[in-house]
Amino acid sequence: MGEWIPEPLPDPTEVPTADPADRVTLDESVGMAFLVALESMTPAQRVALILHDVFRYSFAEIAEITGRTPAACREPASAGRRRVRVSRPAAVVHQAELVRDFKKAWEAQDINALVGLLDPSATFTADGGGLVVTAIEPIVGGVEIAQFMVAVASSVPGEFVIRERTVNGQPGLLVQKDGVIAAVYAFDIEDDRITRIWAVRNPEKLRPWSGVGQEGGVGAQGT
Secondary structure, three states: OOOOOOOOOEOHHHOOOOOHHHOOOOOHHHOHHHHHHHHOOOHHHHHHHHHHHHOOOOHHHHHHHHOOOHHHHHHHHHHHHHHHOOOOOOOHHHHHHHHHHHHHHHHOOOHHHHHHHEEEEEEEEEEOOOOOOOOOOOEEOHHHHHHHHHHHHHHOOOOEEEEEEEEOOEEEEEEEEOOEEEEEEEEEEEOOEEEEEEEEOOHHHOHHHOOOOOOOOEEEOOO
8 A cells, every 4th residue: 555665774873773783874776766766677777787886897797697789788788777876876975964964854744944945846655555554646746745744743652763874874754652762754955946755654674773862852743
């Protein structure tokens, strides 16, 4: 039921039970936009793009691995790259500032401030896995997203805390309700505006976040 979003990944250094050997630095290859795009590719496009663009294999090496010619490997990689259409993410410091401003505007239920941070054609996509209530269809438009966020913040009962956290290697938000993690938000930013928001509410996908960043939050009245 509803939209499907890849599992959000916390910063390994913030996971109490993480194996030190697994605490590697995340980069754009695990960014939410990249992972979502991978899901839309054919298997051949996905393999060629990952081996070449992420792991830096040459097309000659990929051809040997897959049993194809280098030219046959280059074509699906190019097609996959066009499908991704992802430039390098916004500078982490700049993205963190925008996400922080979004958090403050959300907590204040300030529609105008939210609209100012969102691209006019921004898209909000939520994944509840059919287990929790959330927006089933993507919400398109900066004004529409701002209105939705404020409506939820003003209508959902209970005490909520919104915290800034690293999500898939980039600045994001973690939302807790009565001390329990309720959602993780990932963002995509272009030209100083938020263009995509992915809200993962599926509790099965939030299990890796147990114990992540329980301190330092600011109280809010919605999520």
